[in-house]
Amino acid sequence: MWNPAKDQLPVDIGSYVEKGRKHLISTKKPDKELKLFGFWMSQNPDRKRPHEGPWYFVFRYGHQVGHGISRRTLPDRYFVVMLLDGTIARETTTPITR
Amino acid sequence: MEHIRVFSADTKELNVDYYVPTQRYLAQTNAWSPTVEAFPPIIADYSRRGIQYLKERRQFRGNLSLGSFDAASIMYSFDSQGNRGIGTQVERWVLNFTFSSDQPNPDATSETFRVVMLLDGTIAEQRLIRGTIGLAVPPGSAPPSKQ
Numbered sequence: 620m621w622n623p624a625k626d627q628l629p630v631d632i633g634s635y636v637e638k639g640r641k642h643l644i645s646t647k648k649p650d651k652e653l654k655l656f657g658f659w660m661s662q663n664p665d666r667k668r669p670h671e672g673p674w675y676f677v678f679r680y681g682h683q684v685g686h687g688i689s690r691r692t693l694p695d696r697y698f699v700v701m702l703l704d705g706t707i708a709r710e711t712t713t714p715i716t717r
Numbered sequence: 718m719e720h721i722r723v724f725s726a727d728t729k730e731l732n733v734d735y736y737v738p739t740q741r742y743l744a745q746t747n748a749w750s751p752t753v754e755a756f757p758p759i760i761a762d763y764s765r766r767g768i769q770y771l772k773e774r775r776q777f778r779g780n781l782s783l784g785s786f787d788a789a790s791i792m793y794s795f796d797s798q799g800n801r802g803i804g805t806q807v808e809r810w811v812l813n814f815t816f817s818s819d820q821p822n823p824d825a826t827s828e829t830f831r832v833v834m835l836l837d838g839t840i841a842e843q844r845l846i847r848g849t850i851g852l853a854v855p856p857g858s859a860p861p862s863k864q
Contacts, residue, residue: 623760623761623764623782623783624761624764624765624782624783625761626761627758627760627761627762628758628760628761631755631756632755632756633751633752633754633755633756636751636752636756637751637752655751655790656789656790657787657788657789657790658787658788659785659786659787659788660760660785660786660787661784661785661786662784662785679789
């Protein structure tokens with residue numbers, strides 16, 4: 620648990636970024652270098668109970684194309700969800716039902 | 718002074734843009750290389766600053782606490798004079814804090830409890846394009862204390 624009103628975040632975010640990147644390399648086998656485009660933190664995905672449950676990260680990675688002034692990015696292609704203790708959430712895919 | 722947009726909230730109900738001075742955006746203190754540097758330990762401190770900032774500007778009820786936090790890299794291109802245009806792309810990090818209250822605030826909107834900052838703590842100025850942000854303290858009046 621983490622109380623942002625009282626405590627500093629007790630994790631090294633940079634090491635989690637690298638952990639997430641290695642996880643994606645081993646599971647998704649991307650053909651290009653992965654770059655971090657951002658990360659999100661929240662305590663609970665249920666908006667009716669925003670202050671219950673553990674905090675978690677969602678790290679967003681994508682590919683970088685080119686360099687210098689021609690650099691373009693294709694962000695938000697890969698996500699890694701991680702608890703504050705570094706546990707990586709297992710990804711499952713559910714078909715869209717209409 | 719030139720300003721640059723670092724975040725935009727555009728929903729059916731409202732449109733709010735967030736701006737910082739361009740010179741602040743360009744400051745090297747707002748760059749972060751995840752593969753080289755540790756992320757600065759600022760989230761808790763900036764969260765408290767964000768709450769104080771909102772207390773001075775909103776007539777909300779209840780105590781605020783951090784609901785979510787987002788850090789995102791954005792990139793703009795600048796020419797050799799430091800003006801927006803074709804030239805060098807400058808990537809910087811923008812922090813987005815969303816707070817929530819322990820009491821209902823019926824007139825609040827999605828932007829009432831948002832504070833956007835650069836990595837160096839520069840707080841972005843809110844510019845309302847469409848709709849109402851909600852619970853704003855009228856200009857010239859002291860912030861109320863409804864804690």
